[in-house]
Amino acid sequence: MFTILIVDDEKIERDGIRGLIANMNYELRVIEAENGEKALEYVRLNPVDILLTDIKMPFMGGLELAEQASLAQPSLEIIIYSAYGEFDYARRALYTNASSYLLKPIDIEEFAGVMSGVIQKCADKATQQRRTAEMMQGYQKGLEYEREKWLTDVLNGVQVIADDAALPFGGQPAALLLIDFKERFFDRSYEAFEQAAEQLTAGEYELLNLNEYQSVLMVPCPGSGGQKRIREMSEALADRIADRFYRHCCIVFSPMISDWQEVSACYEQMEQTLDYKFFFEDTVVLFAGDDLAGRVPEFVSTETLMADINQFINHGEYAGAAKSIELLFSHLSRNGGSSAIYVKYLCSDLVRNAFEQSARRQKADFQQTVERIFKSDSILGVKQVLLQALSEIEPDNGAPDESKRHIVQQVIRIVEKDFREDISLEVIAGRVSLNPSYLSHLFKKETGQSLIKFITQQRLEQARHLLDSTNMKIVDIAEHAGYWSSSYFCQTFKKYYGISPQKYREILDE
Known part of the structure; x- marks a missing residue:
């Protein structure tokens, strides 16, 4: 009017x-x-x-x-x-x-x-004003899409960066925050989360949504004391998420980044640090440059850590077991209630399990390793013997690899069947009787991508199939593909395929 x-x-x-x-x-x-x-x-x-x-x-x-x-x-x-x-x-x-x-x-x-x-x-x-606004909005969305795609490629190391390309925020140093939820979050609350991020950063930020569970926030990190400020910002963001959305999350923040060339390696380090989230039940803020072995919560039991290590060993993943061994010894040292005999017994049991996985190891080798463990006069010496033994053991090339392939295929079948449901890493790990930490490690090693990315891929491929073969409304396709929000589905589809679902269908009709 x-x-x-x-x-x-x-x-x-x-x-x-x-x-x-x-x-x-x-x-x-x-x-x-x-x-x-x-x-x-x-x-x-x-x-x-x-x-x-x-x-x-x-x-x-x-x-x-x-x-x-x-x-x-x-x-x-x-x-x-x-x-x-x-x-x-x-x-x-x-x-x-x-x-x-x-x-x-x-x-x-x-x-x-x-x-x-x-x-x-x-x-x-x-x-005319409405058309102009729509054109500007479309143009702005196009720029945002190109920016998001470029940032995604930078994170994954597939984007060639010019040597003179400056970071945002006037070229000053920056830091990354990887925000990770155990349950789906960003497909329903992305805009509200962005508002919280904007308030916290006074508008100086770059936000990239990766999937329903994860987003990356880039913020300026100027001058001395920048790392401390980024930690405080991460903790403040975690508090806002808990207060506003009643959700727990893991936030991993990076060391200071001075140019785009450092982003990919830094992000890879953050993803590795994210593996520690499985040892924390509630909200936690982690620094990608820290030795996190000493931060395992007190409520994590020795039995839980032993089960985690044995799961890596059972599948011949001795390098992966080493990280959990560091956590185990940190836990034992901090609690201080375990006798030397008990610690040596635990390590002997791990060595026994590792030798059983190798068809070429002799009984004498096992006995010699156990003797070295019991002759050690410090907990550090016990750990060194254990890690050395695992590094020298070669797993049997047959059964473990076949077992791992079977697990991955089982996971793939679960995703292909139930991708419409709210399936997360924790849910799938429970179905295949593995802990989430090992399943995350195994799936990425065997397929080259994270399980969350694979779930997203399955949902989008199903959506494209429905666009190809049916006249279903896009809002119904989004729901059928497992998305709670049709607008979030459209954004994700365009980011993945480079074109919106509506435009994709128009091209098919031509």
Whole structure:
């Protein structure tokens, strides 16, 4: 609905024009002012589409009002009316960008013609403004998409970076925050999360959504003490997430980055650090440059850590077991309640399991390793013997590899069957009787991609198949592919395929 401001010092005149507008069924919001000064004050503070003003009024005349009002709102449609019919007034009215000039007493047919023409001009302007806004919005979205795709390629190390390419934030050093949730989050709460990030960073940030579970936030990290500030920012963000969304998350923040060339290696280090999230039940903030072995929570039991190590050993992943062994010894040292005999017994049991996985190891080798463990005079010595033994053991090339392939194929079948459901790494790990830490490691090693990325890939391939073969609405396709939000689905589809679902379907129809 358009707004018309009627300006006349005679109330009877204003009432008459208001009555004409009502009788002619024009859908206009009518505002009145009794002189030019009050009208100009209103125009400067409020949007007005049509100004209909008398010429001769106290304080400020209609022509001066028209000139000042058109400066305040250049798109304003102005109608001048007066009992003065001289040509000079009409000419001056034209100089004020007036759309029309009406004489008193107002002729009803002439008034109807002028009003219809002015309202049509307003409608044409509104249509043009809407189209321009849509074009700008589309252009902006295109730029955002290109930026997101470029950032994704940079993170994954597939984007060639010019040596002189400067970081955002005026080229000053930056840091990355990898935000990870155990449950789906960003497909429902991405915009609200971005608002929280914008408030926390005072608008200085780059945000890249990776999938329903993860996003990466880049923030400036200037000067000395930057790492401390980034940790504080990460902790503040985690607190806001807990307070606003009632969710726990893991945030891994990176060392300081001085140029784009460092981003990919830094992100890979952050992903490795993220493996420690499985030992924390609640929200945790981790630094990718820390030795995290000492940060294992006290509630993690020795039995849990032993099971984690044995799972790596059972599948011949001795390098992966080493990380969990570091956690185990940190846990044992910190708690201090374990006897030397108990620690040596635990390590002997791990060695026994490792030797059983190798067909080429002799019983004598096992006995010698156990003797070295029990002869060690410190917990550090025990750990060194254990790690050395594992590094020297070669797993049997047959069964372990076949077992790993079987597990991965089982996981793939689960995803292909149930990708529409809310399946997460933890849920799938429970179905195949593995801990999430090992399953995450195994799936990425065997397939070259994370399990979360594979789930996203399956959902999008199903969506593309439905676009190819059905006339289903896009909102229904999104739901059928396992997405809770059709808008999030469209964004993810375009990021993955480089084209929106609607455009993809239009190309198919051609």
